[in-house]
Amino acid sequence: MSFYSRSKRRFAWLIRALFRVKLIGAENEPEDGTFLICANHISEADPLILGACLKHNPRYMAKKELMKVPVIGKLITALGAYPIDRGGNDVAAIRKTVDFLKNGESVIMFPQGTRCRGVDPAETRFRNGCALIAARAGVPVLPIYIGTKNFRVRLFRRVTVKVGKPISCDEITGAETGREDFASGASLVFSRIIAAGKDE
Template identity: 35%
Template sequence: MKAPLHGMATSHPPLPADARRGHSAFGCALYASLWVLTRMFAVSVFGFRVRFAESLPKQGGLLVLSTHQSHLDPLLLGLSCHRRLSSMARSSLYRFKPFAAIITALDAIPIDRESSTVAAMKGVINRLRDGAAVVIFPEGTRTADGKLGELKGGFVLLAKRAGVPIVPVAIVGAWECWPRTRLFPRPGRIRLEFGRLLQPEQIAAMTDGEILSACTAEIKHLDLAARAAWESGRLK
């Protein structure tokens, strides 16, 4: 049986039973409205499609391990899942109060680049332990040429300390829509491939090197599969 491939927006935004816990009415309303509108926009402008190897857990901590192609990536990942995702945001973005209110409502995790890496990792671990799904880009930065870069192993400690599953994701086509050399994105075709979950009990039984190798291999496989479909135009 083939994994489901999703495109058009559903009749409701990604708000499972636990999604309203700890969120303000403003945050819930903003997230729901933006999710519906931006997903419709992404489908029409970017031919947005996403495939899952298996269903994601609707609640509990989850580490979303994704390739990094463009500034669109956090948005694309959020539009893919029927649960809220948290991404990291520079603490300087919180200086403008109205914008700070928006990104806080969208579950951003403030990261101070001048503080220690340990402090930043503790913040992410705490969010995972609180039951959030957190996006990590293990390449560390956006790709310069659209190709997959080397994965850094910092995410291994996060998953082990928080005791949460890892889901690998490959994004293809976002670099072509918005490369680093362009000021604004252009229309195109974008596909996301979600792999199988690496469960906490599996993670606990593996060495750090084995976890990094397993996730690297899976993301490479997903990247190849997504790129083959993208290049052939099989996005529907």
């Protein structure tokens, strides 16, 4: 059992308790297979919260500056993080993400590209990378909505995690119509994230 798996087994309950996590739609997470997990981003704790809620042990992107912080960098790397340069199109990170997915490891990414604390996700912008990565890896996307009061995560304030139904790769890339449209695919993914938040 990996350090990630052991840590998750020991501490997932604690993370869910600290953030009073309410998980809705857990049945929508596939039991088997690989998928790209796409969620809105409202706090630094989002990867930990998602990791504590999911049955799989997904990897996730982290800004490269965190990797240089003593202790923290090594810890989050052991917990599945890998670096990304948020300043532009990080081709290396995209390739690494695709490789992880092709090798059977699910990955968390945040289409907004940055934290949007205190802002309704429906009013934020998103990037097209999720559709590109899903297409290159040939995997479905699992949309997840993270919500809390005023979209500001705090200890002991209820966080609701709503898991939507998987979106097939063909639907995302437009293969059903014979063309790839990453902008439309990303828009579809983000709309499903927002829709998951509205579903009760």
